[in-house]
Amino acid sequence: MIRISPLGVDNLPANLPPEYKRTEEKLRRAKTIEEKIEIVQKLIALLPKHKGTDKLYADLKRKLSKLKEMAEEERRKTARYDPFLIKKSGAGQVVLLGFPNSGKSSILKALTNSNPEIADFPFTTVKPNLGMMEFENVQIQLVDLPPIHRGHVDPLMMNAVRRSDGMLLIFDAGNDEILDEYEYILKVLRERKIEPYWDRIEDEMDVGWIGLRAMIVVNKMDRDYAEERFEMLMEFVNSRFPVVPISVVEGRNLEELKRKIFELLDIVRVYSKRPGKPPDYEKPFVLRRGSTVLDLAEEIHKEFSKKLKGAKLWDMERRTYRFVERNYEMKDGDVIELVI
Ligand SMILES: Nc1nc2c(ncn2[C@@H]2O[C@H](COP(=O)(O)OP(=O)(O)OP(=O)(O)O)[C@@H](O)[C@H]2O)c(=O)[nH]1
Ligand SMILES: [Mg+2]
Numbered sequence: 611m612i613r614i615s616p617l618g619v620d621n622l623p624a625n626l627p628p629e630y631k632r633t634e635e636k637l638r639r640a641k642t643i644e645e646k647i648e649i650v651q652k653l654i655a656l657l658p659k660h661k662g663t664d665k666l667y668a669d670l671k672r673k674l675s676k677l678k679e680m681a682e683e684e685r686r687k688t689a690r691y692d693p694f695l696i697k698k699s700g701a702g703q704v705v706l707l708g709f710p711n712s713g714k715s716s717i718l719k720a721l722t723n724s725n726p727e728i729a730d731f732p733f734t735t736v737k738p739n740l741g742m743m744e745f746e747n748v749q750i751q752l753v754d755l756p757p758i759h760r761g762h763v764d765p766l767m768m769n770a771v772r773r774s775d776g777m778l779l780i781f782d783a784g785n786d787e788i789l790d791e792y793e794y795i796l797k798v799l800r801e802r803k804i805e806p807y808w809d810r811i812e813d814e815m816d817v818g819w820i821g822l823r824a825m826i827v828v829n830k831m832d833r834d835y836a837e838e839r840f841e842m843l844m845e846f847v848n849s850r851f852p853v854v855p856i857s858v859v860e861g862r863n864l865e866e867l868k869r870k871i872f873e874l875l876d877i878v879r880v881y882s883k884r885p886g887k888p889p890d891y892e893k894p895f896v897l898r899r900g901s902t903v904l905d906l907a908e909e910i911h912k913e914f915s916k917k918l919k920g921a922k923l924w925d926m927e928r929r930t931y932r933f934v935e936r937n938y939e940m941k942d943g944d945v946i947e948l949v950i
Contacts, residue, residue: 628937630656634903637896641820642773643681649835650674665835676817684769694700694770700742701750701896702875705771708780709791710757713829716858717765717780717842718754721868726754733757738770747763747894752871760797768802776823776874781843782856784833788843792826792834794893803844808851824851827867831857878942880906883924890946904936914950922947 630672634653640646654670657663696703706714708734718724727734739754753774755767763797770798779795781788797808799822805815806824815821826847828840840855847853856863878901879894897905907915921938922931924945931947940946 615640625734626659627656627658632893632937635900638814639821639900640862641775641822643677643684646817647674647677647681648830649676656789665715673817680818682901685764686835692766692769694764694766696738696740696753696770696773698775701753701877702775703751703753703773703873704776704780704874705753705755705774706777706780707755707758707771707786707795708778709782709785709795710734710759712757712780712781712782712785712860714754714757717778717827717829717867718752720858720861720864724752724754732759738767743868743871745868746895747892748872748877750871758798760794762801763798765802767822768798768804771799771822772802772804772820774822776825776871776872776876779806779824779826779851781828782833783828783830783836783839787838788828788839789846792843792846808849818918823876825870825874826851828853829858831855831862832860878940878944880940880942880944880946882906882910883922883945883947885947889924889926900939902937903934903937906940907936910948914948917950919949921949 613632624929630653633649633656637646637649637653640649650670650673654667654674657667657670683863706717708714711730715726715728715735718726718739718741719728721743724741725741726739733756735754735756737756741748741752743752753770755762755833757771779792781791785791796806803819805811805819805821807821808823808825811821826843828843830836831840844853847887852870854867856867876899877896878899879896881889881891881894882891895906895909898911903921904918907918918936920935923934923938924931924944924947
């Protein structure tokens with residue numbers, strides 16, 4: 611894939627405010643066109659205007675108009691009925707993608723309260739099935755999709771993949787075609803300008819591309835020669851994604867899968883605490899990893915965030931805290947008392 615640097619990152623003028631850099635980082639992780647438009651607008655507002663930033667300013671403007679065009683195009687396309695327009699719910703939305711009969715619907719059934727049709731022949735699922743998976747104190751939405759196959763792949767379905775927060779690529783360990791299928795799925799994703807990743811994407815992506823967290827699930831580990839095929843795929847994938855072996859039929863490794871799905875979303879749970887009161891551990895705020903105390907404050911109340919000085923980061927066991935700045939990046943499990 612060709613990567614260009616639409617923001618001219620290679621020759622960034624010095625002295626950009628930290629807030630600018632932080633926002634730019636968000637652009638890299640943005641999922642939807644709408645999100646990207648919002649972030650580019652913010653970047654334009656944040657950019658100090660002087661001779662040294664002329665080029666960057668023009669780049670941003672160009673980028674914004676291209677994104678707006680794309681948004682318009684998307685609106686035109688989705689004006690008709692779209693069964694793949696799925697309302698998000700919970701801490702994140704994860705789609706299940708894979709070849710026919712690999713066990714996508716079975717996985718949805720095993721991990722959630724949903725009861726989709728499951729059958730021992732291909733193309734059982736024709737519309738998305740939804741379910742909520744509970745992991746500790748968060749709910750994660752799983753979307754079981756119709757299969758990927760070598761014929762026509764529905765662009766509406768692929769749009770749903772683009773809008774999601776992460777994907778599971780599902781394979782059948784009883785199937786000899788497993789490596790070909792893996793390559794084929796990556797090809798389909800590339801055609802839709804989706805760059806699947808687990809670790810960070812280092813380079814800037816072209817404006818039309820999105821990065822989407824992905825991992826691999828090898829189902830039907832109870833089948834003959836499953837272990838060999840799993841090993842083969844592991845070697846081929848070469849640590850690019852985690853590969854989780856499971857068997858729905860035997861209930862093997864499903865708890866591990868749940869934890870990994872939580873990790874896939876790359877979110878942190880933080881607990882907000884009021885002065886003198888204990889935090890509510892049942893109701894975490896769920897934010898993207900890398901979110902700061904300021905992001906949390908904005909989530910709670912826009913006005914509030916303007917006056918924010920920082921926060922007390924509590925150690926609830928020792929009943930002590932330390933003061934952290936507005937730009938402190940919160941970790942999973944942090945107990946935060948905002949200070950204004
Ligand atoms: N041996 C074995 N069979 C499984 C396992 N999981 C699912 N199956 C069977 O595989 C067949 C297909 O399962 P589905 O869940 O319908 O597969 P799917 O990927 O949703 O299929 P499509 O909707 O056609 O894409 C069914 O007969 C399941 O019972 C497993 O872990 N081991
Ligand atoms: Mg199915």
